[in-house]
Each structure stands twice: as C-alpha cells, then as structure tokens.
Amino acid sequence: LPAAFTLPSGIYNKSSLEDLNIWPYTTLQCSLIIFAVGSVILSTVVGNILVVLAIFTSRALQAPQNLFLVSLASADILVGALIIPFSLAKEVMGYWYFGNLWCSMYLALDILFCTSSIVHLCAISIDRYWSVTKAVKYNLKRTPRRIKGMIAIIWVVSAIISFPPLLKTNRLEEWHCDLNNDTWYVLFSCTVSFFVPCLVMILLYCRIYRVAKHRVSMVSNLRNDTSNSPKTKRLSWTVNRGNPKRDRSISISQTRLMQLREKRLTFVLAVIIGGFVICWFPFFFTYSLNSVCQEKCNISPELFNFFFWIGYCNSSLNPVIYTVFNRDFRKAFKKLLTRASKKII
Secondary structure, eight states, X not given: OXXXXXXXXXXXXXXXXXXXXXXXXXXXXXXXXXXXXHHHHHHHHHHHHHHHHHHHHOXXXXXXXXHHHHHHHHHHHHIIIIIHHXXXXXXXXXXXXXXXXXXXXXXXXXXXXXXXXXXXXXXXXXXXXXXXXXXXXXXXXOOHHHHHHHHHHHHHHHHHHHXXXXXXXXXXXXXXXXXXXXHHHHHHHHIIIIIHHHHHHHHHHHHHHHHHHHHHHHHHHHHHHHHHSHHHHHHHHHHTTTOGGGOSOHXXXXXXXXHHHHHHHHHHHHHHHHHHHHHHHHHHHHHHHHHHHGGGTOOOHHHHHHHHHHHHHGGGHHHHHHHHHOHHHHHHHHHHHHHHHHHHO
C-alpha cells in the first residue's frame, strides 16, 4: 500500500494486508479513472440540481407532471453524491475500505436509486399514456397532490423491491462489498428492477406512438377539409381582415400547436427512456447471463466492469437530453447560469 495510506487498526489481519499490497492500477491509470469518474460525478450533481431549480423557477416548466422529473433528478443527485464516489474508491483501490455497516447501506441505496429511476420512468410512461388516451378526463385529475402521491408510491415500491434481497450479501472477507451471486437473487433483481419495467415502457410507448400518429392524421385531414370549404374561407377572411397569409382556421391551429407540444414532450421522454435502457441493458444482461451459465459464458471481468460504469453514466445524461431537445429547459438553464455567473462576478 502507498506510504501515505494507513489501514484502521484491528480490521485486517496480516494475510489480508499481503493480499491488498498491490493496487489494480498504475498511478497514471488511477489519475485518468479519477478524472473521468470525477467529471461524471460533477456533471451528475450539478446538472440534476439545475433540472430541479429550472422546474421550480420557470413558469413554462411548472406543470404538475414535471414533479416526476424533480424526483427522478433527486435520485440521480443522490447517486452522484452517495454512490459513485464510493464505487470509485473501491475501483481504484481494488477492495472495500469502509466497513460492513456502510457496505450494507451502500448496496441498499445503490439498488434503491437504480430501481427508483426505472420505476419513475415507468410511471412517467403511464402518465403519458393516460394523458394521450384519456386526455380530458385524466388532465383534470393530474393535480400536484395526485402526482406527489404517485411519487411517494414510486419510492415505497422501489424500497420493497430493493431491500429484502440485501438480507443476504456476500461477505466472505472483510474487505469485500458485493451482493450475493445466487442465481435466484440475480434473476429476481434483474427481472423485477429492469426487464419487466422496460417491457412495460416499450409497450406503452408503442401504443402512445400509434395514438399520436392517428390523431395527427385526423387533424391534418380536418384542416384540409375545412380550409377548402367556402364557409371556412369566408370566416377566415373576416377574422384575418383580408390578409391572405393568415387565411387559416384559428381553432385548428391551436389544436395543432397543443399536439405538437405534447409530441415534443413525449419524444423527449422517449429519448430519456431509450438512454436509460441503452446505458443499463448491457450490465443487467451480462449480470443475468453470468449468474446462469457461470464460467461457461466466459464473460470478461473488464467488459462487465465497463458495462457497470456505463450504467452510472446514465445519471448525468438526462440534463443533457433536456438541454438538447427541450427549448423551455434550455431557456431556464441559461437564466440560472447567467444569474449564478453574475453573483460570482
């Protein structure tokens, strides 16, 4: 171990110290890993704090359903602040330094936040589905109080899914902090925490896409029919005072505008879900496969480790998606950053 690093007395025996004598990475490799992961931590925490502040300070983003995004961003902030730093320390040192108590809490929180993220996305998919298929009826019920109740249920369900399997963890040695690799646990965890919610989201978004496509087609046909009718032309001429450039139906334009806004939001949320699946699917797939076939699959530890860290990168991805695909978030982020820079100056 490096001379500057000292182990707590009484925790490790002599053989343990001999096993831990060689770190898995060189100094240069450690520096690169710390820089890369540190960047992920910083972007995760700062980016998701901006999301929360943007929703609470921007009128354009204060729709009740955006509270789902606040809760999702909060889970990602906690991942960046409480989970990734300890995963980084474990990765760089090659063993767990922080004791059994924090090991149990770290594992529990890691699974909780990951499960919570996908349950949030599942709830958002259901919310979008209801808002599209039962627009008038559901939107009347979509109050902040109702959304907060759904968010509370999300966290309770995530805790129920996450915590029971942690009663049995692999602690063959003091310096290890790993979940048990029993096949029943791995398959249960991956199925309930990832594969089933993913399937639900994909089916819901396929249905949303069909409904939205059908409605766009209906509005387009209605616009063409009404724009060609003499009555609509006369009414449009009276309303627009004879300006041929504004010769169109106002009501249909407003409907079209609302549908385009809904379509954009649905698209952004679909991108968020797609990003989550792309980031986490390789990890859950190889984790499940390795537990079933063990050594026969011959999955490289380096590849599995890479997939593990790609999953963590997802926590910093959502603020980027909002910035690229949503105009309201871009404006809100710009305002917040401008205010912050003025205060610093």
